[in-house]
Amino acid sequence: MRVELLAVGSELLLGDIVNTNAAWLGQRLAAAGIDVLRSVAVGDNVARIAECLTEALDRAAVVLVTGGLGPTQDDLTREALALAAGTSLARDPELERALRARFAAAGRRVPELNYRQADVPIGATALPNAAGSAPGLRLELAGGVVYALPGVPHEMETMFDAVVRPDLRRLAGDAATLVSRVLRTAGLWESAAAEALTAEVDRLEAAGNPTLAFLASGGQVRVRITAKAASPDAARALIAPVEERVRAALGPAVYGADGDTLAGVVHRLLLARDETVAVAESLTGGLLGAALTDEPGASATFRGGITAYATPLKAALLGVAEPVLAQRGPVSKKVATEMALGARDRLQATYGLALTGVAGPDEQDGHPVGSGYVGLATPSGTTTRTLALPGDRALIRAYAVVAALDLLRRHLAALSPVAGSREADG
Amino acid sequence: MRVELLAVGSELLLGDIVNTNAAWLGQRLAAAGIDVLRSVAVGDNVARIAECLTEALDRAAVVLVTGGLGPTQDDLTREALALAAGTSLARDPELERALRARFAAAGRRVPELNYRQADVPIGATALPNAAGSAPGLRLELAGGVVYALPGVPHEMETMFDAVVRPDLRRLAGDAATLVSRVLRTAGLWESAAAEALTAEVDRLEAAGNPTLAFLASGGQVRVRITAKAASPDAARALIAPVEERVRAALGPAVYGADGDTLAGVVHRLLLARDETVAVAESLTGGLLGAALTDEPGASATFRGGITAYATPLKAALLGVAEPVLAQRGPVSKKVATEMALGARDRLQATYGLALTGVAGPDEQDGHPVGSGYVGLATPSGTTTRTLALPGDRALIRAYAVVAALDLLRRHLAALSPVAGSREADG
Numbered sequence: 001m002r003v004e005l006l007a008v009g010s011e012l013l014l015g016d017i018v019n020t021n022a023a024w025l026g027q028r029l030a031a032a033g034i035d036v037l038r039s040v041a042v043g044d045n046v047a048r049i050a051e052c053l054t055e056a057l058d059r060a061a062v063v064l065v066t067g068g069l070g071p072t073q074d075d076l077t078r079e080a081l082a083l084a085a086g087t088s089l090a091r092d093p094e095l096e097r098a099l100r101a102r103f104a105a106a107g108r109r110v111p112e113l114n115y116r117q118a119d120v121p122i123g124a125t126a127l128p129n130a131a132g133s134a135p136g137l138r139l140e141l142a143g144g145v146v147y148a149l150p151g152v153p154h155e156m157e158t159m160f161d162a163v164v165r166p167d168l169r170r171l172a173g174d175a176a177t178l179v180s181r182v183l184r185t186a187g188l189w190e191s192a193a194a195e196a197l198t199a200e201v202d203r204l205e206a207a208g209n210p211t212l213a214f215l216a217s218g219g220q221v222r223v224r225i226t227a228k229a230a231s232p233d234a235a236r237a238l239i240a241p242v243e244e245r246v247r248a249a250l251g252p253a254v255y256g257a258d259g260d261t262l263a264g265v266v267h268r269l270l271l272a273r274d275e276t277v278a279v280a281e282s283l284t285g286g287l288l289g290a291a292l293t294d295e296p297g298a299s300a301t302f303r304g305g306i307t308a309y310a311t312p313l314k315a316a317l318l319g320v321a322e323p324v325l326a327q328r329g330p331v332s333k334k335v336a337t338e339m340a341l342g343a344r345d346r347l348q349a350t351y352g353l354a355l356t357g358v359a360g361p362d363e364q365d366g367h368p369v370g371s372g373y374v375g376l377a378t379p380s381g382t383t384t385r386t387l388a389l390p391g392d393r394a395l396i397r398a399y400a401v402v403a404a405l406d407l408l409r410r411h412l413a414a415l416s417p418v419a420g421s422r423e424a425d426g
Numbered sequence: 427m428r429v430e431l432l433a434v435g436s437e438l439l440l441g442d443i444v445n446t447n448a449a450w451l452g453q454r455l456a457a458a459g460i461d462v463l464r465s466v467a468v469g470d471n472v473a474r475i476a477e478c479l480t481e482a483l484d485r486a487a488v489v490l491v492t493g494g495l496g497p498t499q500d501d502l503t504r505e506a507l508a509l510a511a512g513t514s515l516a517r518d519p520e521l522e523r524a525l526r527a528r529f530a531a532a533g534r535r536v537p538e539l540n541y542r543q544a545d546v547p548i549g550a551t552a553l554p555n556a557a558g559s560a561p562g563l564r565l566e567l568a569g570g571v572v573y574a575l576p577g578v579p580h581e582m583e584t585m586f587d588a589v590v591r592p593d594l595r596r597l598a599g600d601a602a603t604l605v606s607r608v609l610r611t612a613g614l615w616e617s618a619a620a621e622a623l624t625a626e627v628d629r630l631e632a633a634g635n636p637t638l639a640f641l642a643s644g645g646q647v648r649v650r651i652t653a654k655a656a657s658p659d660a661a662r663a664l665i666a667p668v669e670e671r672v673r674a675a676l677g678p679a680v681y682g683a684d685g686d687t688l689a690g691v692v693h694r695l696l697l698a699r700d701e702t703v704a705v706a707e708s709l710t711g712g713l714l715g716a717a718l719t720d721e722p723g724a725s726a727t728f729r730g731g732i733t734a735y736a737t738p739l740k741a742a743l744l745g746v747a748e749p750v751l752a753q754r755g756p757v758s759k760k761v762a763t764e765m766a767l768g769a770r771d772r773l774q775a776t777y778g779l780a781l782t783g784v785a786g787p788d789e790q791d792g793h794p795v796g797s798g799y800v801g802l803a804t805p806s807g808t809t810t811r812t813l814a815l816p817g818d819r820a821l822i823r824a825y826a827v828v829a830a831l832d833l834l835r836r837h838l839a840a841l842s843p844v845a846g847s848r849e850a851d852g
Contacts, residue, residue, distance in 0.1 A: 009641075010639060010650075010652075011639065011641045011648075011650070012448070012449070012452070012465065013452050013456075013462040013463075013464075013465055014452050014453065014456045014462070014606060014650070015448070015449035015450060015451065015452030015453030015454075015456065016449075016452075016453075016608065016641055016648060016650065017449065017641060017643055018444055018445070018446050018448075018449040019444070019445055019448065019449070019465075020444050022438070022441070022444075022445065022467065023438070023441035023442075023443065023444040023445070024441060025441065026438070026439050026440050026441030026442075027440065027441030027442075028441075030439075030440045030441065036439040036440075036469075037439075037468075037469070037474070038439075038466060038467065038468055038474075038478070039438065039439055039445075039466070039467040039468075040464060040465070040466050040467075041448065041464065041465040041466075042463075042464055042465075043462075043463070044639065048463070048464075052464070070616070070640075071616075071617055071620060072616070072620045072627075072639075072640045073627050073631060073638075074637075074638075074639045074640065111617055111620070111621045112624070113617070113620055113621065113624065114617060152642070154816075154817050154818055154821060180440060182442065190496070190497075190498070191497055191537050191539070191540060194497060194498045194499075194537070194539055195537045195538075195539065198538070198539065201498075201499050205499060211500075212499075212500075213436060213437065213470065213498075213500045214496075214498045214500065215435075215437045215442055215443060216578070217443055222437075222442060224436075224437070224440070224442065226436075279712075279733075281712070281715075284716065284719075285712075285715045285716045285718065285719025285720075285724070285728070285731075286705075286707070286711075286712025286713060286714065286715030286716040286719070286731055286733065287712060287713075287716040288712065289707075289711045289712030289733045289735075290710070290711045290712040290713040290716055290823075292711065293710075293711025293712070293735060293785075294711075294819075294820070295819075296785075296786070296787050296788070296819060298711070298735070299735055299736065302711070302735050302736075303735060303736045303739060304732070304733045304734045304735040304736055304739045304743070305711075305712055305731075305732075305733040305735075306730070306731075306732055306733075306743070307705075307712065307715045307730045307731040307732075307733075308730045309715075309719060309724070309725055309728050309729060309730040309731075310725065310728075310729045310730055310773075313729060313730045313773060313774075316772075316774075317730070317732070317772070317773070346742075346743070347736075347739060347743070348739075348742075359719075359722075360722070361722050362722070390580075391580050392580055393720075393721075393722060394720070395580060397716075
């Protein structure tokens with residue numbers, strides 16, 4: 001079954017927001033074995049939205065629209081659906097009642113504008129919104145089906161999972177399934193990964209199924225293996241030998257697969273050993289700690305962190321020796337080591353992980369932008385890694401977090417071939 | 427002049443990555459007064475990419491393609507351009523030489539695959555890539571112009587600014603200009619903002635120019651005023667009175683405009699008073715510090731932070747009294763206050779800003795997910811704000827950062843009607 005995505009909102013075209021809804025839906029649909037052919041963003045203009053809808057329905061059986069269902073005057077998806085269907089809007093008394101009840105529960109009256117959210121194109125069905133006030137819409141049109149979902153991500157996601165996904169499963173029947181397996185690596189450039197896999201790529205190109213694709217972002221390279229087969233199990237059986245060869249070719253750079261995150265893998269490795277980590281940061285300002293606490297359950301392995309942004313605080317809060325700071329400067333191997341030792345000691349963790357460096361845009365004490373050090377303090381000693389990171393301030397900070405997590409990950413994976421470290425050992 | 431965006435890459439449709447390039451280009455083009463009509467993402471398929479190109483050229487004078495120019499076998503933009511133009515690829519000897527020189531400088535030989543990056547559709551011009559190895563392409567086609575730019579954001583951005591933008595300026599000539607002004611608010615829900623501006627919206631809808639749009643994301647609401655006129659100055663003159671009325675209607679919730687960030691405004695307010703801030707975090711794990719160090723120059727006002735994720739560290743590192751922790755629990759108003767005082771004191775800052783709460787997915791000691799406290803310690807006392815935040819773990823953490831920054835921002839703005847606080851005072 002072919003699906004297209006249509007995101008509505010001038011803010012997307014103006015770049016005020018990024019179309020994260022398309023990525024989220026793409027992941028969900030791929031997981032369900034459904035091909036997304038095209039993803040379009042269009043502005044708040046009734047005629048243009050309707051035109052995009054009609055075109056998409058020419059190519060695809062299902063169109064998922066996101067956005068334009070809010071209460072404000074620039075929310076025009078309802079009107080565009082009606083236009084494309086050659087019908088008009090009618091106020092739905094039940095939606096009107098639900099709206100009143102929802103606001104009453106919060107002790108508020110319904111703002112006049114919000115009543116627009118009770119308007120429905122004639123022939124469409126309203127879809128319940130468990131997470132917000134904008135109902136979704138389902139409309140059969142030109143031989144296809146259009147689902148209009150709210151633009152607010154968590155409302156869209158809730159509605160997709162509750163209503164649209166089960167519906168699509170039924171519509172898709174038992175067509176061929178597309179299964180993807182993503183292997184995630186750190187510490188490897190994209191061209192190095194591609195070269196290591198040249199033979200595999202050639203072999204797969206000749207066969208045509210599965211396929212292999214590379215993706216570099218945020219200092220990590222992902223390798224996606226995609227197979228098409230009659231069932232998910234058959235697709236997975238096609239993927240397995242390819243995955244084995246890719247893992248063998250890339251070695252310890254492979255830290256995980258699919259939804260794994262580098263921080264999540266570090267967390268599981270620590271958890272398996274009943275160990276903890278504490279961080280000391282400078283250029284990243286807290287991002288390393290933020291990454292380690294992104295996912296639930298972090299408190300079992302993450303003690304906390306100290307961001308010593310002002311140089312004197314590296315001495316006061318982390319115990320870096322004043323003469324070391326004075327002689328070597330805050331961006332030095334020795335300071336990274338002492339920061340890691342300080343974090344380990346003062347936050348009572350098994351490991352201390354430290355980052356110091358130059359995020360830019362200006363060089364610092366003769367150190368170029370992108371240079372820095374990761375320090376790791378373990379129960380048995382310390383180790384450091386020198387950084388020379390490309391990109392702008394945001395990229396350098398993101399790469400530095402990856403480099404720090406990867407240093408700890410490789411240390412733990414080498415130590416502990418125990419439960420949870422399979423991915424890390426490749 | 428009408429422009430369309432075409433992003434190439436199956437990883438976009440599969441949701442492996444988010445199309446941030448479209449947002450970045452949208453911002454740059456809007457700033458140049460150029461309308462983006464549509465933004466499309468398509469997979470790694472030569473025929474489908476060529477089809478999207480042809481369709482886009484039917485509607486727009488210029489198509490900006492991003493991605494598909496890398497060295498790996500799934501990079502197919504070169505081939506698709508040749509197909510759409512009815513021509514073939516030829517290896518460019520100059521690009522080949524440049525490739526060799528680039529790799530030689532890094533002490534490496536050119537991987538065989540990378541030579542694909544020297545292939546150019548006959549009739550196209552290669553565009554220099556100052557930030558990476560993939561050259562861009564410029565091709566006149568079907569009465570329009572196609573620019574193909576690399577998918578790696580900083581390479582794409584560098585090439586756009588260096589080559590494409592000046593080119594588009596020339597192409598656009600002196601057509602009507604579109605100017606947008608975005609007012610940024612914190613501490614206000616979208617429907618409250620829309621209601622406060624109902625009269626203004628009605629007035630503008632009657633006139634048709636400028637237009638007003640609302641956008642809620644990450645706990646902030648933005649109001650965009652867009653005007654069309656013969657010149658940027660004329661457009662700005664249309665915007666000015668609208669901006670004044672919007673600011674009056676929304677009051678102190680307006681913290682800035684256009685590219686301002688909440689953290690940036692806090693930074694400038696602190697800088698104007700020669701003051702500093704230090705943070706104490708728990709549920710946000712470092713995100714508050716990361717936000718305050720997002721932009722260059724942060725070291726002038728940001729001292730650092732302590733993330734006391736493990737409860738006992740709130741006592742050890744921040745001096746929160748043990749009995750308070752034991753009796754009130756880590757998620758309490760009193761603990762937020764003591765964390766703020768601890769950060770202020772131990773990091774020697776003018777202000778201490780603290781966050782404690784429940785990010786979920788599970789409630790904690792009877793506190794529901796999304797509940798928490800911001801604490802602020804100032805030279806003259808302390809203040810706290812109770813949080814009841816909606817959404818999932820990531821949203822709650824993002825909202826908490828906004829709430830904390832906004833508490834400090836409003837405190838500083840009320841204190842100091844000095845340079846830099848104009849936006850904050852509205």
